[in-house]
Amino acid sequence: RNRRLRRIMLPCARAVRPAAAAGWACAGPWAFGRGAGQIRCRRIKHNFLKRKLIVKMYNQGARSKFRDVLLPPLVSAQELRILLRIDYKQCLQALGIRFFEGKHYWRDNDGRQFECVARPRVLVPFETAAKVCSMFALEPRLVDVEPHWQKSDFLIATPPVPVVAVLGHINHGKTTFLDTVSGSHSAPGEPGGITQNLRCFTTRVDTGAERGSAFFDRNRITFVDTPGHEVFEIMRGRAAEVADVAVILVSVEKGAEIQTEEVIQQADRFGVPLVFALNKVDLPHTHIDLARAELRRQCQSLFDKGLVSRDFSTAAEAALPMSGLKGTGVREVLRQVHEVLDEQKQVPIRFPESYCLTPGAANTYEHIWRRTVYLVDCHLQPPCVGVVLDVQQHTIRGKLITVVVKAGVVNVGDYFVCGSAFGRVSHLFSSGESLSTVTTVTSGLVAQVSGIRKMPRSKAPGDCAPGDTFMVLQRERAYRVSEYRRRMEMLSEQQASGPPMQFAWEHDAAIVSARSQAQEIDRATRNPEAPMSLSDWQRRREAIEELGDGYGAPVFSKGSVHDFEEEIPTHGELAEREAKEDDYEPILPGWDHHEERPPRRSGSKLSGMQVEDKPEPHLFVEPLETASDEEEEQPQRATGGRRSARRKRQQSEDPLEAEKKEWIYYTERKNWREDAQIDSGRTRLRVDEKLQAQAKAEEEAEQKLEEERQIVNELREKILQLSPRPPETEEQKRERERQKIAERTPAPLPPVGKPVIPIVLKARYIGVFDMLMDELERLSEEYDMRILVVHGGLGDVFLRDVVHAEVEKKYGWCPVYAFQVKCDKHAQEEASRLGIDVQYYELFTDFVDAVEYRCQIVARKRARREEAVSRRKPLMQQMKPPI
Ligand SMILES: Nc1nc2c(ncn2[C@@H]2O[C@H](COP(=O)(O)OP(=O)(O)OP(=O)(O)O)[C@@H](O)[C@H]2O)c(=O)[nH]1
Ligand SMILES: [Mg+2]
Numbered sequence: 001r002n003r004r005l006r007r008i009m010l011p012c013a014r015a016v017r018p019a020a021a022a023g024w025a026c027a028g029p030w031a032f033g034r035g036a037g038q039i040r041c042r043r044i045k046h047n048f049l050k051r052k053l054i055v056k057m058y059n060q061g062a063r064s065k066f067r068d069v070l071l072p073p074l075v076s077a078q079e080l081r082i083l084l085r086i087d088y089k090q091c092l093q094a095l096g097i098r099f100f101e102g103k104h105y106w107r108d109n110d111g112r113q114f115e116c117v118a119r120p121r122v123l124v125p126f127e128t129a130a131k132v133c134s135m136f137a138l139e140p141r142l143v144d145v146e147p148h149w150q151k152s153d154f155l156i157a158t159p160p161v162p163v164v165a166v167l168g169h170i171n172h173g174k175t176t177f178l179d180t181v182s183g184s185h186s187a188p189g190e191p192g193g194i195t196q197n198l199r200c201f202t203t204r205v206d207t208g209a210e211r212g213s214a215f216f217d218r219n220r221i222t223f224v225d226t227p228g229h230e231v232f233e234i235m236r237g238r239a240a241e242v243a244d245v246a247v248i249l250v251s252v253e254k255g256a257e258i259q260t261e262e263v264i265q266q267a268d269r270f271g272v273p274l275v276f277a278l279n280k281v282d283l284p285h286t287h288i289d290l291a292r293a294e295l296r297r298q299c300q301s302l303f304d305k306g307l308v309s310r311d312f313s314t315a316a317e318a319a320l321p322m323s324g325l326k327g328t329g330v331r332e333v334l335r336q337v338h339e340v341l342d343e344q345k346q347v348p349i350r351f352p353e354s355y356c357l358t359p360g361a362a363n364t365y366e367h368i369w370r371r372t373v374y375l376v377d378c379h380l381q382p383p384c385v386g387v388v389l390d391v392q393q394h395t396i397r398g399k400l401i402t403v404v405v406k407a408g409v410v411n412v413g414d415y416f417v418c419g420s421a422f423g424r425v426s427h428l429f430s431s432g433e434s435l436s437t438v439t440t441v442t443s444g445l446v447a448q449v450s451g452i453r454k455m456p457r458s459k460a461p462g463d464c465a466p467g468d469t470f471m472v473l474q475r476e477r478a479y480r481v482s483e484y485r486r487r488m489e490m491l492s493e494q495q496a497s498g499p500p501m502q503f504a505w506e507h508d509a510a511i512v513s514a515r516s517q518a519q520e521i522d523r524a525t526r527n528p529e530a531p532m533s534l535s536d537w538q539r540r541r542e543a544i545e546e547l548g549d550g551y552g553a554p555v556f557s558k559g560s561v562h563d564f565e566e567e568i569p570t571h572g573e574l575a576e577r578e579a580k581e582d583d584y585e586p587i588l589p590g591w592d593h594h595e596e597r598p599p600r601r602s603g604s605k606l607s608g609m610q611v612e613d614k615p616e617p618h619l620f621v622e623p624l625e626t627a628s629d630e631e632e633e634q635p636q637r638a639t640g641g642r643r644s645a646r647r648k649r650q651q652s653e654d655p656l657e658a659e660k661k662e663w664i665y666y667t668e669r670k671n672w673r674e675d676a677q678i679d680s681g682r683t684r685l686r687v688d689e690k691l692q693a694q695a696k697a698e699e700e701a702e703q704k705l706e707e708e709r710q711i712v713n714e715l716r717e718k719i720l721q722l723s724p725r726p727p728e729t730e731e732q733k734r735e736r737e738r739q740k741i742a743e744r745t746p747a748p749l750p751p752v753g754k755p756v757i758p759i760v761l762k763a764r765y766i767g768v769f770d771m772l773m774d775e776l777e778r779l780s781e782e783y784d785m786r787i788l789v790v791h792g793g794l795g796d797v798f799l800r801d802v803v804h805a806e807v808e809k810k811y812g813w814c815p816v817y818a819f820q821v822k823c824d825k826h827a828q829e830e831a832s833r834l835g836i837d838v839q840y841y842e843l844f845t846d847f848v849d850a851v852e853y854r855c856q857i858v859a860r861k862r863a864r865r866e867e868a869v870s871r872r873k874p875l876m877q878q879m880k881p882p883i
Contacts, residue, residue, distance in 0.1 A: 068139045070371040073357060074488060075129035077122040079372045084136050088119050094132045095124050105716065111739065112498030114491065123491045141365055145374050145484045146504065147471060148356035149381045154407040154443075159217045161202060161444030162341050163224065163404060165243035165272075167236055167263035170194065170228035172251040173279040177324035178225050181205065181334070191842035196820075197765055198235050198389055199225040200402065200431045200446040205334050221337070222404070222444055224389075228259055231775060231844070235767050238466055240266045242387050242404045244349045244444075245340050247333065249279045250319070252286040256298045264299065268308040272350065273340045276312075276319035277333045282326045292319050351406055352387055352469050355504040374484050377477045384408030384472035388418060388464055389446070391766040393795030395822070400448040402431060403441075403470045410441045410449070415478040417471050418452075419464030419505055420489055422482035425472075426451035462486050466767055468505055497739065755785050755858045758808040759851070760801055761792035763819040768844070769794065772819065775848050783855040790814075797823040797838060805836045815839050819847055 069083065081091035092099070097106040107113045108125045116122065130140035166174045175187040175195050182203040190196075202222045224239045226232070236259075240246055246267045250256050267274055278291050299312040320336060322329030341349075362378035365371075386403040394400050401418060403410075410416075414425045428438045429448040441447040452464070462482050464470075473481065485505060492501040728736070759776065763769040773789065780787040791804035797818045808814035815837035816823075823831070823838050831838050841847040 064368070064370045066368050066370060067137065068141050068365065068368045068370065069133055070141050070143045070362075070365055070368060070375050071126050071129055071133070072143065072145045072372065072374045072484065073126050074123045074484075074491065075126060075372065076120065076487065077124065078120045079374070080124075080129055080132065083370070083372060084132070084138075091132075092119065092122070094135060095122075095128055097122060097124070100716065107498075110499060111735065112501070113496045114494045115496050116494040121487075121490060121494065123487055138370075141361070141368075142358055143361045143365060143371075143375055143378055144357040145378060145481055146354070146356040147378075147380075147382050147473065147477075147481070148354045148359040148362075149385065151351050151407070153381055154383075154385075156407075156443070158442050160407075160442070161217045161220045161222050162244045162337075163222045163242055163444055163446075164337055165224040165226060165239040165246045166249060167226055167240065167246050167267070168228055168249035168279075169251070169254070169257040169259040170230075172228060172249045172254070172257075172260075173324040174228060174249050175199075175225055177249060177277075177279065177322075177330065178223055180324050180327050180330055181223065192845065194229055194843070195225060195227040196229075196232070196844060197227065197768055198239055198402075200389065200404070202430075202445055206331070217444070221334070222446055224446075230259060231771055233262065234770065236263055237266050237270075238389060238767070240270045240272055241467075242350075242389065242406070243267075243270075243272050244344075245275060245337050246272045247275045247277060247337065249277050249324075250291065250295055251280045252278045252288055252291040252321070253280050253283055255291050256295050260295075261298065261302060264302060264312060265307055268310055268312075270350070273344070274312055274315050275333065275336050275340055276316050277329075278319050278321045279324055281321040282323040282328065288321050292317065295319060352385055355469075357504075374480055376480055377474060380474055380477055382408070382471040382473050384410050384414070384470075386410070386470040388466050388468045388470055390466050391464060391794070392448075392764050393793075394450075395796050397427065397429070397448075397450050399452050399794075400429070400450050401452070401464060401470065402446065402448050404446050405441050405443050405470075407443050408472065409443070410447065410472055412439050414472045415475045416449070416451075417473055417478045417481045417485075419468040420462035420482055420485035421452045421464040422462055422479055423452040424475075425449055755862060756811065757785055757787045757851070757854055757858065758790045758811055758814045759787060759792070760805045760808065760814060760816045761789050761819065762797050762801060762816065762821050763792075763794060764821050766794060768819065772844060772847065775844070776851065779848070779852055779855055783852075783859055785855055785858065787851065787855070796821045797827050799824065799827045799830055802827045802831045802834065802836050802838075805831075806834050809834075809836070813837075817841065817847060817850075819844070 077088070077091055077095060077097070080095070081088055084091065086094075092104070095106070097104050099105075103115050103117055104119065104122055105113065105115050106122065106124060106128075109127055114123075126140070126142050130142075133140040166178060168174050171194075175190065178199075179185060179187050182201060186199070187193075200222060202220055204219050205221050224243060226236050226239045240263070246263070248260065248263060248267070250260055264274070276295065278288055278295075280286065281288055296313045296316040299308075299316045302308045303311040303313065318336075320329055320332050322333055324330065362375065366379050384405060385407050386405040388401055388403055390402040392400050392402070403418075410425060410428065412425050412428055416423055416425060427450045428441055429450070430436050430438050430441075431446040431448050438447065449470070452462075462485065471478075471481075485503070488501070488503060492503075495501060757780075761769070761772065763772060769792070776787045776789065779785075790808055791801065797816055801816050805814050805816045816831070816839070818838055818840045820842060823840075828838065830836075839850065841850070
């Protein structure tokens with residue numbers, strides 16, 4: 001998911017990123033000289049490594065009596081050659097890496113092929129590096145770079161604050177319940193009356209129960225308000241993932257609905273204890289017992305069907321009646337939450353697991369000095385661990401990560417790793433209504449963390465996404481972990497074929513609920529996602545240029561803002577409009593209307609989107625008017641000396657004679673109409689021949705290109721197969737053959753004539769951005785169109801977004817969609833100067849409706865054009881000239 005956003009951001013980042021940061025801004029393996037024998041350190045600006053320590057480490061390692069050498073799961077060729085004191089050539093040869101036409105090629109044990117230009121970026125798996133080490137009589141040991149921790153390792157200074165997620169179907173009263181608990185008034189201020197993001201806050205609660213719980217801070221609770229609309233499934237999953245207890249609200253008016261069942265499944269998946277509450281009991285004509293019995297039956301049925309692993313029917317039977325609006329029964333629900341928490345015997349109940357492959361290995365080999373720089377202080381465990389709930393781009397505060405601290409303490413000034421991003425906590429904002437700054441955040445609290453550092457001269461700037469684990473680490477350690485992760489991300493970009501790489505830290509477990517898991521698998525089998533790289537993105541981008549409307553003209557070349565702007569409905573208006581569809585459905589004109597003629601194949605850029613108002617020229621030729629006497633008398637300069645041969649001839653002749661000749665030509669010829677038809681027929685034939693020749697030439701060129709590609713592929717295969725590898729089993733051989741065939745099969749081209757709808761989208765939160773992308777995908781499937789987010793990202797609309805929209809204007813009308821963000825003043829000025837439309841949305845349904853309306857217009861135009869073409873065909877056949 002994060003990578004998806006990066007794909008959109010990447011080209012923009014490339015466009016705006018300065019050529020390279022100046023200075024000696026690098027660290028890590030680059031900081032070393034030509035070999036272990038001559039270790040030198042350059043003066044570097046951004047130094048997060050204790051260079052002296054590393055130099056000592058290497059020098060001691062070289063003299064070490066131990067033969068053991070520690071290696072991470074992925075080893076860089078640069079590191080290895082320093083470690084083994086050999087040069088690049090020898091090292092790459094020993095690793096079996098081939099060099100061909102300026103590129104290095106290698107593969108891993110899972111059948112992935114990689115290629116890259118620069119030697120330092122070659123990363124080989126541990127097994128490959130281990131073989132080379134064995135050749136040098138060293139004993140390789142695998143040690144993971146990822147930190148490892150035990151739950152009991154964390155110092156619990158203060159009892160953790162429990163995290164409670166409030167889940168349920170849309171409009172069942174979650175936000176109103178939390179407003180009553182916290183004394184706030186956020187529900188009336190929500191656009192459209194629906195929650196569109198996760199809202200976290202910590203509040204003091206008075207349950208009236210006895211104080212003094214052994215495990216939790218009973219005075220405070222961190223609540224997570226969740227959206228109930230079906231499109232926010234991922235966000236609900238994320239909330240369930242971090243929660244210690246989930247409160248499931250069911251409206252007695254409506255009973256348990258689809259999303260109620262979904263959240264029960266999600267909570268079960270993450271092993272969260274549940275508390276059921278029946279809301280809106282203040283409404284008249286409601287039957288509490290009936291609703292409770294229905295809920296119990298549904299829980300039982302979920303368990304019977306095997307959709308949940310625990311039977312929640314007993315908990316549903318104990319569902320408490322309450323009214324979030326009136327405040328009745330709220331205290332009882334909170335007391336029930338505390339009772340459920342007290343039943344848990346572990347502190348904290350739910351905790352992010354470490355994903356270290358070799359837990360404890362670093363401790364075991366701590367005495368060995370010969371190690372790579374990746375493994376600096378690898379045995380140290382993080383003092384604080386949390387989970388990222390959301391990421392946002394704030395205009396003033398910059399990039400903010402919303403983190404739920406699960407264990408330990410975060411302080412201002414701590415270094416952290418989050419995804420592949422590295423940073424130092426510059427500010428901690430309490431994630432409540434007040435948004436005040438704090439200096440420390442303890443376990444169970446939510447905070448917005450700022451301070452992600454941009455890596456100068458780094459090819460892959462680190463990034464984090466919701467679901468990632470947030471870890472506070474020692475400075476060097478944090479830097480190395482993020483460096484290692486960034487290198488792995490870079491490796492995935494270098495991947496040429498094979499299964500996509502999975503990163504341990506990119507586990508958005510919340511995405512996959514019990515229900516959506518099946519859908520994911522189904523989608524994956526139908527359309528397996530290939531690893532995305534920049535080239536993929538470029539191919540997509542080029543498709544806009546390549547794709548026409550099927551007649552050679554770009555779909556949006558003549559689309560104007562007025563085409564769309566007239567009738568874009570606001571939320572709720574669309575349904576109304578649908579009722580009177582005939583009012584705005586354009587009347588399909590007959591063939592004799594010149595507007596409906598399909599665009600020409602070549603020549604002027606006449607497009608199907610907006611046909612020019614010019615009538616077709618008549619078939620017959622008007623007699624030439626001879627120049628008047630005054631005109632003749634004018635000096636040659638007046639016409640620039642460029643006169644046609646015919647006019648010159650006329651000049652040389654007697655003008656009266658010439659006029660007479662013309663008149664004879666047109667008046668005495670009886671069959672001028674037939675002649676004109678024959679003439680036009682001949683012209684058409686000539687054009688057809690020209691087009692055929694052109695098509696043939698294109699086909700030949702394509703064939704040639706294909707042949708060349710095949711030769712290169714074969715060569716590459718040949719070179720890669722030369723590498724020393726163990727003999728293949730039959731199964732491996734078959735698999736390789738299958739892969740080869742798959743690689744040689746060209747990627748299916750998008751069908752010609754599929755219209756492209758370019759989108760420039762800016763949003764505030766990454767979770768919301770993802771959700772909008774999902775909605776756009778759904779629309780493109782529904783309307784059989786290509787809705788491409790050609791540029792976008794987090795944060796306000798700036799000048800560069802307007803510039804991108806301006807570029808897209810070439811392909812058609814492209815406004816900038818600003819979702820819950822503002823527009824910069826300069827960007828606004830530039831947009832009005834360039835005629836770019838900046839549209840603001842607060843409610844996701846409004847945005848989806850606007851894009852859907854665009855799709856509807858394009859679909860209608862496409863249908864009209866197709867009908868016009870189908871009508872024209874027989875007419876053209878009738879009009880064939882009699883030759
Ligand atoms: N009568 C009555 N109405 C309620 C109660 N709780 C909520 N409502 C009403 O139900 C409507 C929806 O309430 P919200 O709190 O926004 O519902 P929600 O579950 O947060 O909705 P989403 O965030 O969109 O999923 C509002 O009009 C509330 O006034 C209640 O206890 N009694
Ligand atoms: Mg709500």
